[in-house]
Amino acid sequence: MNKLWVRLSLGFLVLTWAVLGVVALVVYNSVQTSFRAYVSERDAALFGSPLIDDLVNYYRTAGSWEGVTALLGQPGHGRGAGGRGPQTFIATPDHVIVAATDAAWVGQKLEAIGASRTTPLLLDGQVIGILGQQTPGEQALEAAEARFVEQVNWGLIWAGGVTTLLALGLGVLLAFSLTRPLQLLAMRLARWTAATVGEQVPVEGSAEVRQLATEFNAMSQRLADAEAVRQQMATDVAHELRTPVTVLRGHLEAMMDGVYPLDVEHVAVAYEQTLHLNRLVEDLRLLTQAEAGRLPLKFELLAPDELLQQAATRFAPLAQDAGVNLVDAADAALPSIRADRGRLLQVFDNLLTNALRHTPAGGVIRLHATQTAGGVRFVVANTGEIDAETAAHLFDRFWRADEARSRDAGGSGLGLAITRQLVRLHQGEIRVEAGEGETRFVIELPVAPS
Template sequence: MIIPAGAPVVRGIAARLVIAMTLVVIAGGVTAFLVATLVGPALFLQHVTESGGASQDAIGHAEEAFRSASTLATTIALGSATVTSVAASVFLARRIGASLRTMAEASTRLATGRLDTRVAAPGVGAEFDQLALAFNAMADRLDRDEQLRRRLTADVAHELRTPVATIAATLDALDDDVQQLTPATTAVLRAQASRLTRLSADLTAVSRADSGNLHLHRQPLAPGSILSAAAAAATGAYAAAGVALVVDAPHLPDLSVDPDRLGQVFANLLDNALRHTPAGGTVRLSAARTPTGVRFVVADDGEGIDHAHLPHLFERFYRVDSARDRAHGGSGIGLSVTRALVHAHGGTIAAHSAGPGHGAEFLIELPFDGERAPRGAHLQ
């Protein structure tokens, strides 16, 4: 660490601890010496006088001998205690100072971008060990976030590159009269513009959810009507793909939800299920009551998901099969947006699959009390 010129010298915590402990020992020693000097001889003289078996000269010599002996013994004892206490204080202060110095150096390395920095438990107390564990947990989280940021930047660049390149190539071809502005050309331009618009909308939605600027307009809705509306919106796409959409929505108590945002949740999940379910397959929408709310299930009998991918499905731009999903038009943000919207409603979402070829299901649990959102997830 570089200390600016002219800056006051600040003692480290080890020096401060040694000084403090030394002062405590000295204060205790002085107090003990004064007590022994003032109280001891007086008590001794009292006992000798009460015995009545000695002359005044003998009592004076005995008092002087006692005073000298007690002073010498007290001085030696206090000196030995002081040396021992200071030595122990120096040892302890050095260990504590070394532990804090290691933590400070690690924090400095972490602040400069060394995200692989970790510290070992110093073993000087439960509080210091807990501090080391908390530091390592923070470093792990920062490392993961940095990896996600880098992947996010790379994936956004990749997502933008293809439609922008297609639009630029088409415009160049039109300028050079290599290609004519036909309905097919217009369709290509519209498709790529739509892809950019969809990516922008997804990024905006997930960013607003993360920043807490997402506003929910709640109203009481029956779970059955929520699923029916979602199924009605997806019927055309499912019919065109030859995939059956089955709804099982029993009568359940109303939930306080934002119909538009929750509709976006089920639209994302139904779109995801349709992209991974072949023609002739089936996707089921169902709802059931739980002790605290309602559990919604979107289940399909399509391609399924390998267990290794399940923990990462809701991360931004994560794809089980990048080439396949890009070919189907997915931006890789839909499930991340879905999770943010579910959390904003105070609910939870999870994915399950028995493996490739065994389909997948997404479970959403929403509480009857919609205001009871997880800490840090509720958005007004």
């Protein structure tokens, strides 16, 4: 009973009954009213206007029906007492016969003499009496009239029954056609497991069901993509951990076996691998927190030019040692930004580290800050262009521009991925551009609300 197709079918049936009931009631009342009006008009026409006018004028003059029997017995107005033709009579408004061509009827109730045609007599809008006439076939005529009304009623009943069956059949068919796609979707969901994530369901049915199927397919694809990323990340983490662990193990085993002497030089190699492992674990923790939005930030109002100068000052000695010219510049009167100083400096550290790693000696690294519509733009540019394929993967986890580069020199492969997430936590965006002989990282940050 709680199934959707059953409830839809019953709802369709109840609605049909309601409409059919209203239509039947209107038709029944219309037939009854029209039929009664027809009978009254017919009876009045059969009596004839002269008789009715004469009787009304008689009552107006005499003030009662006393002595009116003679008027009923006039030619064309009725038959005399004892006649076998139509018998005419007059009754009071309370149905008591006061005059009749058959004297035996006087004093009787209308109901006592049997079926007859009647029409009211009106004087100034008031009922002053009832004019009636009974013929030998009047009872048969009344029975025919009753049969007509009964046939109309039975017609309505049959129409209601047939309509009910049709409504029930159409309701079940319509409900089944609406719910069938939902049932198929539910069956697929029941078989949904981790191994079937990403499977698509047919998009069919009504517009709402098609929209539901489309949203389900999109959700399934997103879950499949997320699962692929998770598996790839697990593979990447295992791969990244294997190298320093293997190096560390090899050196320790060599020193234990006496292959390497237990001196500072060889212990330092093992120590460097532990530092690399620590950096990798810390970067993974930071990236996970940033992607989940759980990384704590200490927001404050910062001047973009001071932030840029501070980042350049931190890397000036490293740039000088690498033979790279580091230049910073900012437009005047830049609006303040609301940000975490430490995390933004970490962003610039990652970008400058990457720039130093890929800028040849004698090259230039530029830091620049400008105002945009509603925000501040930071640019970190270095000599040397990257290709489109490299630019497309720069912010991916564990991706390196040069796979042949040693992992110690190439970093953990998470720096730019962390950089992007830190920028997004500040409601900003970062992108990479290449052209005119240089590579540019562009950061867009909103200004602090006033």
